Amino acid sequence: MKLGNEQIKGIGFEYNITLFQDFDGLSNEILQLSNLTNIVVVTDKNVAKLYLDEINKELKKLNLPVYHIILKPSEKNKSIDRVKKVYNKLASLGCDRKSLILAFGGGVVGDFAGFIAATFLRGIRFAQIPTTLLACVDSSVGGKVAVNIDKGKNMVGLFYQPVFVFAPIHTLSTLPLREWRCGVAEVIKHALLSGNKKLVEALNTTKTFKNFYLSEEVKTFILESVRFKASIVAEDEKELGKRAILNLGHTIGHAIESFTKYKKYSHGEAVSIGLVTELVISQEVQNLPSVVTQETVGTLKKLGMPYKENFSMEDLIKHTKYDKKNEQGNVKFVLLQKIGEPLWGIQVEESVLKKSWDMQRKL
Ligand SMILES: NC(=O)c1ccc[n+]([C@@H]2O[C@H](COP(=O)([O-])OP(=O)(O)OC[C@H]3O[C@@H](n4cnc5c(N)ncnc54)[C@H](O)[C@@H]3O)[C@@H](O)[C@H]2O)c1
Ligand SMILES: [Zn+2]
Numbered sequence: 238m239k240l241g242n243e244q245i246k247g248i249g250f251e252y253n254i255t256l257f258q259d260f261d262g263l264s265n266e267i268l269q270l271s272n273l274t275n276i277v278v279v280t281d282k283n284v285a286k287l288y289l290d291e292i293n294k295e296l297k298k299l300n301l302p303v304y305h306i307i308l309k310p311s312e313k314n315k316s317i318d319r320v321k322k323v324y325n326k327l328a329s330l331g332c333d334r335k336s337l338i339l340a341f342g343g344g345v346v347g348d349f350a351g352f353i354a355a356t357f358l359r360g361i362r363f364a365q366i367p368t369t370l371l372a373c374v375d376s377s378v379g380g381k382v383a384v385n386i387d388k389g390k391n392m393v394g395l396f397y398q399p400v401f402v403f404a405p406i407h408t409l410s411t412l413p414l415r416e417w418r419c420g421v422a423e424v425i426k427h428a429l430l431s432g433n434k435k436l437v438e439a440l441n442t443t444k445t446f447k448n449f450y451l452s453e454e455v456k457t458f459i460l461e462s463v464r465f466k467a468s469i470v471a472e473d474e475k476e477l478g479k480r481a482i483l484n485l486g487h488t489i490g491h492a493i494e495s496f497t498k499y500k501k502y503s504h505g506e507a508v509s510i511g512l513v514t515e516l517v518i519s520q521e522v523q524n525l526p527s528v529v530t531q532e533t534v535g536t537l538k539k540l541g542m543p544y545k546e547n548f549s550m551e552d553l554i555k556h557t558k559y560d561k562k563n564e565q566g567n568v569k570f571v572l573l574q575k576i577g578e579p580l581w582g583i584q585v586e587e588s589v590l591k592k593s594w595d596m597q598r599k600l
Pocket of ligand 1: 310311381
């Protein structure tokens, strides 16, 4: 059953992001594409175990050869070292320029399979079938595809848009709590950046993670996030300017992840603390009313997300310097003047960072 859809349109690309209850409807989406020879489902072991039979049943309706490439889960495997193996596998399966790759999973699968699709035979078509909240509200939309190298995450990649995004939200029923939090942090980020009333309202009314996938809020989280992200990407696909605002909370968030060696916090948990800290910095530098920070902390508390951390800013500052968004060694921040009014590319003095960090500690 179709639950809603949104279109993304930029220079040289246009595609639909559709929310479905389950996989019923996927074959229709694929049928809109012409000249397909075969389909390759790229997924990870966890998703395959839960949903491969179900998606296969739907794909059978197409009467096309369907192949599977099942990756080991986790960020570690989104690596350039795995790429060659997958290219060889595609070649040995006889994939050609008319093959379609389905990136079926969370952001790791989406980024990796998208990278493969963008580069194999100089680019073949791919569609995103996101199965985590983060992938639904963020990574499946916008066309950033990438793999990691030893020196850092997402260091090798392209802007390469999918032919469609199909979000089967019943898959969110099996999402672990920490993964749900990853998505929620991005939704809060979108609400702060856009001031979108429906998002703010859904964040206020959403109560619990349990059975979240059956709630009205899940649809609002996804459709309004996608609407907002699509509008930014349409304006600035290659992140030469405004798209940078989507990094709100991430300068500090990434530094927290890096400082804690990617062990203590999931990405969303680190971003959650990052958002609060960057709101406090915004109070100091852009006169953001403190009520915005207080309300955001209230939402995070209600949702059981972390919002403050105690280690020293000196340690963290070192880690902000590694961010790949930095220019000529300068750390750049996205800050808010008001809800819905972000500024990007702002340098912040260390004394202000330290003061803001101390303020977030006391929240
Ligand atoms: N391209 C972009 O614009 C963009 C934006 C944000 C993040 N990202 C990338 O996304 C990645 C993170 O994505 P993620 O948070 O979805 O993580 P993920 O893909 O690692 O998925 C998280 C975990 O949940 C499991 N999983 C997936 N779907 C499930 C389901 N329905 N039920 C139960 N378990 C399920 C996965 O196997 C994995 O173990 C990072 O690599 C990040 O760099 C990309
Ligand atoms: Zn993020």
